[in-house]
């Protein structure tokens with residue numbers, strides 16, 4: 735794993751944006767796996783700024799998001815599809831048809847998961863996958879468990895994750911209890927992975943990435959098996 739430890743959230747956003755923009759310059763038709771959550775918001779802002787300055791072109795990039803609540807209406811203010819439009823897609827020149835998220839409105843979640851995996855397999859998996867990390871070490875919505883799913887699937891959210899995400903909703907009761915998420919295998923098949931983390935509340939999860947062990951109890955530790963992972967984190971997440 736390549737570690738880049740920076741001072742604060744601002745520097746994390748800059749390092750993350752530089753990383754992704756350099757990959758897009760090298761390969762304009764990049765297959766880019768994207769993440770939601772508060773962590774990448776600053777980085778998305780810098781990517782928008784780069785586009786406005788004429789330094790970035792997203793017209794050929796194809797994006798595939800990690801996950802989406804299930805079930806959820808696309809029009810819901812908390813849907814990840816709305817999040818992505820608000821924080822990135824509506825402000826850059828990526829054609830809407832080049833952006834993909836699991837469909838939270840699908841009638842049959844399992845069928846949607848299968849179709850999403852098949853679509854990603856068809857394009858040959860991601861060139862670069864962006865990840866945040868949950869306080870409990872989840873990636874996408876792959877929650878700690880005895881067994882983890884390889885492919886895109888429907889999953890139940892843990893209490894910890896519902897509580898952590900409740901800040902975006904009117905009350906914890908409003909947080910969907912399930913999600914559609916890429917599986918660990920879908921993520922691991924990306925050629926390159928960029929994980930961002932900031933803040934003290936991510937320290938325990940980041941600490942678990944430093945040693946030489948893997949466990950499904952902390953899903954992000956499985957990234958140690960991937961040959962090309964870069965972690966950009968701030969001091970608070972790295973040192974606690």
Ligand code: GLP
Pocket residue numbers: 769770771772773774800801865866867868869873874875895899
């Ligand atoms: C959410 C998302 C993850 C995200 C993580 C951290 O539940 N499914 O993709 O990385 O939790 O979120 P945040 O960046 O808000 O801390």
